[in-house]
Amino acid sequence: MYYLQFLLSNLGRKKARTILTLLSIMIAFLLFGLLRSLAAAFDQGAEIAGEDRLVSINKISLIQPLPEAYLPKVQALDGVDKATSANWFGGYYQDPKNQFPQFPIVAEEYFEIYKEMITLPEEQMQAWKKNRMGVVIGKALVDRFKWKIGDRIPLIGMFPKEDGSTTWEFVIEGIYEAKSKGADTSAMLMHYDYFEEARQYGKGTLGWLIIQVKDPKQSAQVAAAVDALFANSPAETKTSSEKDFAKSFAKQFGDIGLITTLILGAVFFTMLLVAGNTMAQSFRERIPELAILKTLGFSDLAVMILVLAEAIVISLIGGLAGLLLAKFFISGAAESMAATLPGLNLSNTMMLFGVGLMFLFGLLTGIIPALQGLQLNIVAALRRR
Amino acid sequence: MTALATQSLAASELLVQLKGISKAYKKGKEQVSVLSKLDLDIRRGDFLALMGPSGSGKTTLLNLLGGLDKPTAGELMIGGQRLDQMSSSQLTKWRARHVGFIFQFYNLMPVLTAEKNVELPLLLTNLSSKQRKHHVAAALELVGLSNRAKHYPSELSGGQEQRVAIARALVSDPDLLLCDEPTGDLDRATADEILSLLQTLNQQQQKTIIMVTHDPRAADHARHVLHMDKGALVDDGRVTDAEH
Numbered sequence: 016m017y018y019l020q021f022l023l024s025n026l027g028r029k030k031a032r033t034i035l036t037l038l039s040i041m042i043a044f045l046l047f048g049l050l051r052s053l054a055a056a057f058d059q060g061a062e063i064a065g066e067d068r069l070v071s072i073n074k075i076s077l078i079q080p081l082p083e084a085y086l087p088k089v090q091a092l093d094g095v096d097k098a099t100s101a102n103w104f105g106g107y108y109q110d111p112k113n114q115f116p117q118f119p120i121v122a123e124e125y126f127e128i129y130k131e132m133i134t135l136p137e138e139q140m141q142a143w144k145k146n147r148m149g150v151v152i153g154k155a156l157v158d159r160f161k162w163k164i165g166d167r168i169p170l171i172g173m174f175p176k177e178d179g180s181t182t183w184e185f186v187i188e189g190i191y192e193a194k195s196k197g198a199d200t201s202a203m204l205m206h207y208d209y210f211e212e213a214r215q216y217g218k219g220t221l222g223w224l225i226i227q228v229k230d231p232k233q234s235a236q237v238a239a240a241v242d243a244l245f246a247n248s249p250a251e252t253k254t255s256s257e258k259d260f261a262k263s264f265a266k267q268f269g270d271i272g273l274i275t276t277l278i279l280g281a282v283f284f285t286m287l288l289v290a291g292n293t294m295a296q297s298f299r300e301r302i303p304e305l306a307i308l309k310t311l312g313f314s315d316l317a318v319m320i321l322v323l324a325e326a327i328v329i330s331l332i333g334g335l336a337g338l339l340l341a342k343f344f345i346s347g348a349a350e351s352m353a354a355t356l357p358g359l360n361l362s363n364t365m366m367l368f369g370v371g372l373m374f375l376f377g378l379l380t381g382i383i384p385a386l387q388g389l390q391l392n393i394v395a396a397l398r399r400r
Numbered sequence: 401m402t403a404l405a406t407q408s409l410a411a412s413e414l415l416v417q418l419k420g421i422s423k424a425y426k427k428g429k430e431q432v433s434v435l436s437k438l439d440l441d442i443r444r445g446d447f448l449a450l451m452g453p454s455g456s457g458k459t460t461l462l463n464l465l466g467g468l469d470k471p472t473a474g475e476l477m478i479g480g481q482r483l484d485q486m487s488s489s490q491l492t493k494w495r496a497r498h499v500g501f502i503f504q505f506y507n508l509m510p511v512l513t514a515e516k517n518v519e520l521p522l523l524l525t526n527l528s529s530k531q532r533k534h535h536v537a538a539a540l541e542l543v544g545l546s547n548r549a550k551h552y553p554s555e556l557s558g559g560q561e562q563r564v565a566i567a568r569a570l571v572s573d574p575d576l577l578l579c580d581e582p583t584g585d586l587d588r589a590t591a592d593e594i595l596s597l598l599q600t601l602n603q604q605q606q607k608t609i610i611m612v613t614h615d616p617r618a619a620d621h622a623r624h625v626l627h628m629d630k631g632a633l634v635d636d637g638r639v640t641d642a643e644h
């Protein structure tokens with residue numbers, strides 16, 4: 016009790032400095048919380064994808080297409096349970112800012128292969144299959160654009176139609192929802208047949224193949240077999256687990272994420288450096304007081320613990336405030352950003368990790384003055400006054 | 401005179417014994433001798449003023465007596481314990497129990513109130529918080545500062561600060577009080593108050609006091625005066641009686 020009061024009164028010693036220190040630590044941990052949540056959201060697609068799914072893309076790059084004829088060949092391979100394809104539509108709604116993924120796919124095959132992740136009511140599936148211009152959208156898109164079934168949605172596409180226009184019109188026939196936690200519901204799915212028929216260029220090509228293997232233990236062999244099949248052809252394939260694919264996919268728009276991460280990371284460390292230096296400085300000023308404590312009979316260890324405890328308390332007060340603020344922001348942003356960045360969340364594990372970081376930071380800033388206190392020659396320190 | 405006589409009878413036992421105490425500092429390769437072969441006996445209940453020119457080694461001697469530093473050679477016995485043979489952590493424990501320090505510059509913790517400053521040494525004991533409060537109140541009472549218990553050092557006068565420092569030195573009830581120029585920073589009147597207080601502590605609480613001072617009038621409050629010069633006791637350690 017006494018010690019706690021002592022610690023707290025030490026914080027009140029130079030109020031302006033303490034407040035500035037606490038603020039820098041708080042901002043640093045606010046950044047930490049935001050950063051980790053963003054990174055976790057980028058990674059999330061990767062974590063839930065099952066190892067039993069493989070994705071084949073053109074070896075040159077994700078944007079290079081594959082010939083349509085590849086799909087039946089892959090489907091016929093030993094070890095392949097089923098396979099389907101997806102394309103990249105790359106459109107936006109009204110304003111280029113309104114980006115979201117749109118994939119031309121084969122309705123039943125796609126929902127079959129992702130059946131443990133997303134689900135669409137049967138009657139909506141039937142209605143969708145009957146309408147060539149029909150699309151289904153994920154729950155997150157409904158929240159974002161307030162669309163509903165029956166709405167006609169014009170999209171500006173990356174590819175022109177045969178008539179030269181880039182405006183593609185679709186009708187919403189269904190809304191799919193996530194079945195497994197964290198599954199992405201921010202995409203619009205359209206009929207490949209309609210896309211194929213209407214597009215001017217690139218007819219007969221697929222974006223990537225999605226392969227379900229019979230036995231997840233055989234994934235590596237199946238992947239190798241697929242790539243072997245098209246080796247030395249004009250369009251060689253690169254087959255990897257869906258995890259890896261999701262990662263490389265996320266990286267496409269994750270570049271901005273990377274830059275922000277780097278900048279925020281630099282700010283985080285600068286903040287901590289500044290705060291740490293200020294704290295160390297404030298301890299150095301108090302070395303004569305540490306000498307008094309030792310004169311009175313406080314052991315080296317006790318003096319050292321006192322210094323470390325204070326450093327850790329400062330770190331915890333500032334850090335927890337920052338982390339709670341981050342939690343507050345993230346929970347607020349999670350809903351409105353569900354479409355662009357699903358799975359945005361500051362997990363308890365991350366919070367705990369943050370608390371660990373606070374302890375570490377406190378230890379690091381306190382250890383040098385604490386060691387100085389430990390080695391303090393009382394006689395010399397008293398003489399200096 | 402009778403009171404003094406009975407007291408000197410009870411106090412005839414030796415509290416401090418120095419035999420051939422030397423202290424040297426290493427300065428590069430050279431050894432700088434600060435104290436050389438000091439012999440000194442101090443009786444329990446004495447109030448000793450230590451005088452001498454600047455640099456004569458008074459503070460150095462006081463630091464040895466307080467277990468803040470160790471002699472380079474010689475035997476240092478206080479209350480039957482050999483300080484020269486103790487490790488530094490043993491000395492730390494010894495200090496907490498047996499000695500109180502009073503310095504020229506009050507040396508209080510600026511962030512703690514008077515009573516919290518006084519309580520500080522008691523944290524090293526097994527006393528309960530309630531018992532500690534009790535002892536703190538008694539110590540502040542003794543130095544006449546009960547009404548300033550909740551004040552911070554910055555809210556006290558120099559003399560009051562020094563009284564708090566004395567209360568802190570007293571609170572764990574040590575036998576020995578060591579004062580290094582306790583009035584060096586105070587005006588005459590305040591200094592006299594502090595010296596009277598020390599005198600009272602010596603006479604009524606039987607505290608053995610060793611006080612370094614430059615001020616002959618301060619030395620007048622002591623029972624004995626000891627002169628130092630160039631690291632040695634003048635008159636070979638024989639103490640002169642101060643006039644009362």
Ligand SMILES: Nc1ncnc2c1ncn2[C@@H]1O[C@H](COP(=O)(O)OP(=O)(O)OP(=O)(O)O)[C@@H](O)[C@H]1O
Nearest residue numbers: 425426427432434453454455456457458459460461
């Ligand atoms: N750490 C040290 N290293 C070298 N020499 C030292 C050290 N500490 C003290 N001395 C020297 O020891 C001598 C005695 O110092 P001390 O502080 O004991 O003197 P003093 O009698 O208390 O003087 P003052 O009246 O000025 O306080 C001085 O010459 C001083 O320079």
Ligand SMILES: [Mg+2]
Nearest residue numbers: 458459460580
């Ligand atoms: Mg001195």
